[in-house]
Amino acid sequence: MVPNIRRLRNIAINEPDKEIHIRYAGDMDPSGDDMDRDLLERIKSVNAKLNIDEFIATEFLTYTDEEKKEVKSKIKGEKVLAELIKDDSRFDRLNKALKDATREDKYKDPLTGVMIDGRNSILDKIRILKSQVIAYHYPKNFPHLVPMTKEQEDEEMRLNGQIELPRGQKIIHFERIAVTPQQIKDLKLPEMPVDEKTLAKLKNDPRAPRMEKKYGKIIAVEVDALNAKHPDVLKALVEKTVDDLYDEKIYKDEILKPYGSKEYKKEINQKTIEKLKALATELEAKSDDDFKNEWEDENKNADTSAGTDAE
Secondary structure: OHHHHHHHHHHHHHOOOOOEEEEEEOOEOHHHHHHHHHHHHHHHHHHHHHHHHHHHOOEEEEEEEOOOOEEEEEEEHHHHHHHHHOOOHHHHHHHHHHHHOOOOOOEEOOOOOOEEOOHHHHHHHHHHHHHHHHHHHOOOOOOEEEEEEHHHHHHHHHHHOOOOOOOOEEEEEEEEEEOOHHHHHHOOOOOOOOOHHHHHHHHHOOOHHHHHHHHOOOOOEOHHHHHHHOHHHHHHHHHHHHHHHOOHHHHHHHHHHHHHOHHHHHHHHHHHHHHHHHHHHHHHOOOHHHHHHHHHHHHHHHHHHHHHHHO
């Protein structure tokens, strides 16, 4: 997750005019449906942590003369961040909630049924808010990524007529291309497995009530089922997803030029030759007894493994 978020951040920083899209296929069952929410939360959380860490690791210059860029002093990012948030009452409220929290994770109040934030949830909210503050003051170098599903974007458009985020925040367009409830209906995919073991597992899944509340029933359809019954449909979905966002110039500049060039192929061939030469040198240095001992050790391990399997 972290390397992928770093890639998204690099695009947001170095090519701010580019749109960023994440499209994926996933199972439509209690865990698969919850994966949408889980992925969105992870993207928010990981990006916030990276944004804060990179900001804190930065030295900020102050100048006696802005025009001449004469450096007055250097300030550590941690001090700059403390200054940015010191008068923000939102952090006071969150820090109080953190102090009063009785559990680490979210839990449902047994009397009211309301979900109560635990320490981890509150800490995550503090991180995200810090990242938003940093992004507002330093939008070019420290953007805050905001993943939004198509449904969330549509709702935002319906309510406000546009999608407008605070300064320094950038949308990640997040869309599930399969499996969706509409595809299940249109393609007449079987909504539930028939074997008792899988049915029992679904009913005991703690995410099942959330899915039942959302769709009025529990559904369990894997991507494999779509591929098995309608392979052409899945293939067309994937191709359309790529074609919608494909940019010939980006392909040439970012992939074809660096990885399809003669220089790159020559470099790869040279590295392969060097590895083969090193292997040949290693093999030539071994005696017949070395090979014999290795062979005996391998057979001994194989016999031991077979004996264990038989038991």
